[in-house]
Amino acid sequence: MTDPLAEVVSLLQPGAPFSKLVVASAPWAVRRTETGRPFYFVLLQGSCLLRIDSATHSDTITLNEGDFALLPSARSFATSSLDRQPPGDDEAVDTAIVAMPGGARVGDPDGPVDTRMLVGNCIFGSPDAAILVSLLPNWVHIQGEHRLSTLVQLVGDESRNDRPAREIVMARLLEVLLIEALRSTASSSTSSSLVRGLSDTRLALALRLMHQRPSDPWTVAQLAREAAMSRSAFFERFSGAVGMAPMEYLLAWRMALAKQLLRQREIAISEIAERVGYSSVSTFGVAFTRHVGIPPGRYAKRGVGAATA
Template sequence: MIDPLAEVVALLRPGAPFSKLVIASAPWAVRRTETGRPFYFVLLQGSCRLRIDSATRSDTITLNEGDFALIPSARAFATSSLDRQPPAHDEVVDTAITPMPGGARVGDPDGPVDTRMLVGNCVFGSPDAALLVSLLPDWVHVRGEDRLSTLVQLVGDESRSDRPAREIVMAHLLEVLLIEALRSTASASTSSSLMRGLSDPRLALALRLMHQRPSESWTVAQLARESAMSRSAFFERFSEAVGMAPIEYLLAWRMALAKQLLRQGGTAMSDIAERVGYSSVSTFGVAFTRHVGMPPGRYAKQGIEAAAA
C-alpha cells in the first residue's frame, strides 16, 4: 500500500540549511514573529518551554533534552526557561541576547549555561508547499523515539565539532531529522492533519486508497464503504481529523500530482489528465484552471522557464 505521508513529504522536498546554536542561562525568555516559514527546535541540553500561537489558539509545551519540535508554518512563538511562562504577544521581553559565532547567547552572559538548542528555518522546495503544509499539524513534538534520539545526538556532536565539511553534514542530518519527525505520528499534535487521519485505522485505509488510485472516480459513499462506516459518520470523522472534506482532499491531492507532472515535463496532457482522474483534457483543464488560477499548459510553460532560468 502507498504511504500518503511519504508522498506528501516527497513532494514537499524538505531541507534544513539554516540553523544556529542557542545557549541560555536561566532566567530567560525570547519571543519571535515569523512569516509562515517552517521553524524547528532540537534540544541538545536542558529543558525549556515553547509557546506556539496560531490564529485560533495558543499551545505551550515543554521541551526536554533529546526532543525535536517543528512548526510547519510558524507565525508567532516564544520560548523561555522553565522558571517562567513564555511571553504572550503583547508582553515586553527584556532578556539579553548576545550574538556569538554560529548563534546567540541568551540570558546572563556570565551565568551558568543550562540549556543548549539548535534552532532554525526549514525550507520546503515544492511550489505547492502551502497546500501540502495545510495537511500537516500546527506543530509536531517528538520525544522518546530511538531513531530521533540518535539523530539529535549526532546533530549535537556535529554542532560542537570543528571537523571538515561540518556545515554539509549538519544540513543533511537536519534534513533526515526533519523527515523522521514528519513521519512520526505517535507524538503529533491533535490538530487536524493528515497525520491525525493516518492514526485512525479506518480513515487511513481511505487515505491510502485515494493515494494509491487517484484516477478512480471515488465518491464519499465508496470511501465510507471501504472504511466500513456509514456515509455521514465517515464524512464527519474524516473532515474533523484531516481538516477538509474527503473529496476536497482528493481534489487537492490530484492537483498536487498534476502540478508535479506538469513541472517535470515529458508527459502528454491526456496522460496527466487520466492519471489524476479526468476523462478528457478539457475537463482536466477546467478543473485545474479553477483550482490553480491558470490553464495547465501555461503552468507547465512557467515551470519549464523557471527551471531553465
C-alpha cells in the same frame, strides 16, 4: 499499500539549510514572530518551554534533551526556561540576547549554561508547499524516538566541532532529521491534519486508497463504504480529523500530483489527466485552471516558474 504521509513529505522537498546554536542561562525568555515559514528546535542539552500561538488558542509544551519540535507554518511562538512561563504577545521580554559566532547567548552572559539548542528555518522546495503544509499538524513534537535521538546526538556533535565541510554535513543531518520527524506519526498534536487522519484506522484506509488510486472516480459514498461507515458519519469524521472535506482533499492531492507531472514534462497531458482521475483533457484542463489559475499546458511550459501562480 501507499503511505500518504511519506508521499506528502516527498513532494514537499524539505531542507534545513538555516540553523543557529542558542545557549541559555536561566532565567530567560524569548519571543519571536515569523511569516509562516517552517521553524524547528533541536534540544541538545537541558529543557525549556515552548509556547505556540494560533488564531484561536495557545499550546505550551516542554522540550527536553533529545527532543525535536517542528512548526510547519510558524507565526507566533515563544520559548523560556522552566522557571517561568513563555511570554504572550502582549508581554514584555527583558532577557538579554548577545550574538555569538554561529548563534546567540540568551540570559545572564556570566551564568552557567543549562540549555543548548539548535533552532532555525526549514525550507520546503515544492511549489505546492502551501497546500501540502495544510495537511500537517500545527506543530510536531517528537520525543523518546531512538532514531530521532541518534540524529539529534549527531547534530549536536557536529555543532560542537570545527570539522571540514561542517556546514554541509549539518545541513544534510538536519534534512534527515526533518524528514524523520514529518513521517513519524508519534506527534502529540491534536490539530486537524493528515497525521491525525492516519491515526484513525477507518479514515486511514480511505486516505490510503485515495493516494494509491487517485485515478478512480471516488465519491464520498464509496469512500464511506470502504471505511465501513455511513456517508454522513464518514464526512464529518474525515473533515474534523483532516481539516478539509474528503473531495476537497482528493482534489488537492490530484492537483499536487498533476503539477509534479507537468513540471517533469515526461508524459503527455492526456496521460496526466488520466492518472489523476479525469476522463478527458478538457475536463482536466477546466479543473486544473480553476484550481491553479492557468491552463496545464502553460503551467508545463513555465516549469518551476509556475510556482508563483
